[in-house]
Amino acid sequence: MxxxxxxxxxxxxxxxxxxxxxxxxxxxxxxxxxxxxxxxxxxxxxxxxxxxxxxxxxxxxxxxxxxxxxxxxxxxxxxxxxxxxxxxxxxxxxxxxxxxxxxxxxxxxxxxxxxxxxxxxxxxxxxxxxxxxxxxxxxxxxxxxxxxxxxxxxxxxxxxxxxxxxxxxxxxxxxxxxxxxxxxxxxxxxxxxxxxxxxxxxxxxxxxxxxxxxxxxxxxxxxxxxxxxxxxxxxxxxxxxxxxxxxxxxxxxxTKELSYPFIILALWGIIMTGSICLRQTDLKSLIAYSSVSHMGLVVGGILIQTPWGFTGALILMIAHGLTSSALFCLANTNYERTHSRTMILARGLQTILPLMATWWFIMALANLALPPLPNLMGELMIISSLFNWSWSTIVLTGLGILITAGYSLYMFLMTQRGKVPSHLLAIEPTHSREHLLIALHLLPLLLLILKPELISGWAA
Missing domain, CATH: 1.20.58 (Methane Monooxygenase Hydroxylase; Chain G, domain 1)
Structure with missing residues (x-):
């Protein structure tokens, strides 16, 4: 230490x-x-x-x-x-x-x-x-x-x-x-x-x-x-x-009795904050609300107190930490060039900065828990332990997953696709520093696929 x-x-x-x-x-x-x-x-x-x-x-x-x-x-x-x-x-x-x-x-x-x-x-x-x-x-x-x-x-x-x-x-x-x-x-x-x-x-x-x-x-x-x-x-x-x-x-x-209202709030929060993300215009605000949604799943996993719930919560915490941090870095690279967080003002960046669009795509997929990333491992473990605890939770968690996929793709399409606005034609190119930054977020995520026991050993 x-x-x-x-x-x-x-x-x-x-x-x-x-x-x-x-x-x-x-x-x-x-x-x-x-x-x-x-x-x-x-x-x-x-x-x-x-x-x-x-x-x-x-x-x-x-x-x-x-x-x-x-x-x-x-x-x-x-x-x-x-x-x-x-x-x-x-x-x-x-x-x-x-x-x-x-x-x-x-x-x-x-x-x-x-x-x-x-x-x-x-x-x-x-x-x-x-x-x-x-x-x-x-x-x-x-x-x-x-x-x-x-x-x-x-x-x-x-x-x-x-x-x-x-x-x-x-x-x-x-x-x-x-x-x-x-x-x-x-x-x-x-x-x-x-x-x-x-x-x-x-x-x-x-x-x-x-x-x-x-x-x-x-x-x-x-x-x-x-x-x-x-x-x-x-x-x-x-x-x-x-x-x-x-x-x-x-x-x-x-905990067995007193945790019920908190589990209900956490699961309901997944739906509500996901729905807020679908209507969001501010890029950083969208990523922030998506964090609340993911953490709702973690709260549910922890409060039911099963080994799978704890393990899933720990995996999702680590995976979400790397993913959302990378998304904030990407949002910042947009902000440094357009000086605006409003998504509708900075469209079509894929044609100007194609490699940055690739990073956006990979991190949006990581955010919606693409297999075989640790995000999916954590979410599956929490959802299956919640389902084992009460089968009715599958409605809320299933809806939550659908909405997460929706707003992650919405975020990618709004920032990267479409016609380039005229005020963005003289834009600064990307730097090696920024590509290195996203690569250093993605590398641990990919390496954890190969050795997930590093982040899943606590409840075993």
Whole structure:
């Protein structure tokens, strides 16, 4: 763990000391080396249980894929941001990279934490760099409004979790994930116990986000710069799923009854947010709502608490992280050329940028879960475990899949096909940097087809 954490911490002084000419290449190379080194965590993935470095930080088969995804994303965010931040004063460029690095540090500490309270503190700490990214480097004037939504939704949702963890500590004497899983079921029966259950879950359901508590997400995504959108979609939403899986181990007897309304909301959310996507004009907003739809499936998979549900949820979280991050990068390449997120103003890009259209097509297919990509593995596992739990869920999940296919193809056709508008004739060509960026998103997705046990071992 420290062989990744210490180089990541060292990236902050490197950012401030390196000469201007070498700032972006040095930081990119440094972060790529960290990302490559993080793959060594997969060495112990076949072992069940924890691979411990010390009492405070450890990895297991649930946290390892999420940790590697967090490390993999930092060089990609630096690659994606280079064009629109390099025109700013040097100090602001350095600050921007430092904010991205601090976000990675907090994420490593959150996913590696062995104590529930340390996980809570790091879960909250990721809020600060994300808020700075949205409110300082966002594109439009509404970014302050989006930052306020993001801050208050997350804080209001996670304060009950703090109280719930304090109560758990006073009754069990420990918050260590090593010990909690062996405590045996708690005797929970009163109304206060049910409120305690809701307090434990609420923070994670807001972070996921569950349909009904999702209003902060499209606002935050639309206003954030490209790196903010990438990290939000790829990793920060997964903090919610990770926390839910960790906490459900100890909430066992109550979850069977109390999870019904949340499962219904999650499945209904798949239909509703998918329908919103079909009517969407704003490209980034469409990708943001599609994230809510996919996360609804993950919430359903986690809350029914079957091995297949958990495994499917973990696979879908990783696959969705790579896919939606790539879609936000593609949306950003469009935005940098047309200076508009409205899809109808930037049509027919296939004739001008044919290779970029190929990337769009592949990522749209990944978003609608094309076989044999991990997206399909995760969705099939969750849908079959939901069907096994209650056959009526097939109506909602089946409709959800149809709508997902519909809006993914709609997004591709609206941006790439059709007659080129006259205002787009003098457009900047694509750069190798952008093709490398999408290739580095697609490569892990394709490699996971060959070795899916790397991201599916937790519930086995």
């Amino acid at each position: 420290l062989k990744i954490l210490i180089p990541t911490l060292a990236l902050v002084p490197v950012t401030w000391m390196v000469p201007k000419k070498w700032l972006w290449p040095t930081v990119l190379l440094h972060s790529l080396l960290i990302a490559t080194a993080s793959l060594s965590w997969f060495k112990y993935i076949t072992e069940t249980g924890w691979t411990t470095t010390n009492n405070y930080l450890a990895t297991d088969t649930l946290s390892t894929p999420l940790l590697v995804l967090s490390c993999w994303l930092l060089p990609l965010m630096i690659l994606a941001s280079q064009n629109h931040v390099s025109h700013e004063p040097l100090a602001r460029q350095r600050l921007y990279i430092s904010v991205l690095t601090s976000l990675q540090i907090f994420l490593i500490l959150a996913f590696g934490a062995t104590e529930a309270m340390m996980f809570y503190v790091m879960f909250e700490a990721t809020l600060i760099p994300t808020l700075i990214l949205i409110t300082r480097w966002g594109n439009q004037a509404e970014r302050l409004n989006a930052g306020t939504y993001f801050l208050f939704y997350t804080l209001a949702g996670s304060l009950p979790l703090l109280v719930a963890l304090s109560l758990l500590y006073s009754s069990t004497g420990s918050l260590s994930f090593f010990i909690i899983q062996y405590l045996g079921p708690l005797q929970l029966s009163t109304l206060l116990d049910k409120l305690w259950w809701a307090g434990c879950m609420l923070a994670f359901l807001v972070k996921m986000p569950l349909y009904g508590m999702h209003l902060w997400l499209p606002k935050a995504h639309v206003e954030a710069p490209v790196a903010g959108s990438m990290i939000l979609a790829a990793v920060l939403l997964k903090l919610g799923g990770y926390g839910m899986i960790r906490m459900l181990v100890i909430l066992d007897p109550l």
